[in-house]
Amino acid sequence: MHVFQPIPIEQLEFNPFTTIGSDWALVSAGSKNKANTMTVSWGGVGVMWGKNVAFIFVRDTRYTKEFIDNGDFFSISFMNKEYKEQLNYCGSHSGRDVDKIAQAGLTWNYKHSIPFIDESSFVMLCQKLSATRLTEDSFISADIKKWYPDDNMHTMYIAEIIEVMAK
Numbered sequence: 001m002h003v004f005q006p007i008p009i010e011q012l013e014f015n016p017f018t019t020i021g022s023d024w025a026l027v028s029a030g031s032k033n034k035a036n037t038m039t040v041s042w043g044g045v046g047v048m049w050g051k052n053v054a055f056i057f058v059r060d061t062r063y064t065k066e067f068i069d070n071g072d073f074f075s076i077s078f079m080n081k082e083y084k085e086q087l088n089y090c091g092s093h094s095g096r097d098v099d100k101i102a103q104a105g106l107t108w109n110y111k112h113s114i115p116f117i118d119e120s121s122f123v124m125l126c127q128k129l130s131a132t133r134l135t136e137d138s139f140i141s142a143d144i145k146k147w148y149p150d151d152n153m154h155t156m157y158i159a160e161i162i163e164v165m166a167k
C-alpha cells in the first residue's frame with residue numbers, strides 16, 4: 001500500500017468538470033472488514049454551512065448506498081486516466097454480485113478506518129452532513145424526469161471534506 005500525505009485543501013487544484021465529469025471517481029464506504037466502491041461522474045465540491053464540502057448523488061439501488069448510509073464517512077478517490085477500464089468495471093458491476101476491487105485489480109487502503117482506493121492520485125475523506133432523497137416534486141425542469149423512468153431516485157449526500165490526501 002502506498003503512503004498518502006495530507007495536503008492543505010487550499011493547495012488543491014483541479015477542474016471539477018473534467019476531473020469528475022469526464023475522468024470519473026470512485027466513491028467508497030464501509031470498514032476494514034467490509035467495504036464497497038462504485039464509479040461516479042456526477043457531483044461536485046464547494047462550501048456549505050461554513051465547511052468545505054463534497055456532494056455526491058447515489059441511486060436507491062446501489063449496494064454502495066447501504067455502506068454510505070450505515071456509517072458516518074465515505075471517500076472519493078480520483079484516478080488517473082489509465083484506470084478508465086477499472087472505473088468502467090466498478091460502474092457496471094455490483095458489489096452484491098462480485099468482489100469488484102479484486103476483479104478490477106484495485107487495492108483497498110484506509111485512513112482513519114475509511115476505505116479508499118490505493119491506486120488513486122488523490123483522495124477526499126468525507127464526513128456526512130446531510131442526505132436528501134430527490135423526488136419528482138423537487139424538479140423544476142421537466143427534462144429531468146427522463147433520468148428517472150423507474151423511480152430509481154438519487155440521494156444527495158453533502159459531506160464535509162475532512163482530509164485531502166495525495167501520493
Ligand SMILES: Cc1cc2nc3c(=O)[nH]c(=O)nc-3n(C[C@H](O)[C@H](O)[C@H](O)COP(=O)(O)O)c2cc1C
Nearest residue numbers: 039040041042058059062063064091092093094095
Ligand atoms: C461513468 C459512470 C458514472 C456513474 N455515476 C454514478 C453516479 O453519480 N451515481 C450513481 O448512483 N451511480 C453512478 N454510476 C453507476 C454505478 O457506478 C453502478 O450502478 C455500480 O455498478 C453500482 O455498484 P454497487 O451496486 O456495487 O454500489 C455510474 C456509472 C458509470 C459507468
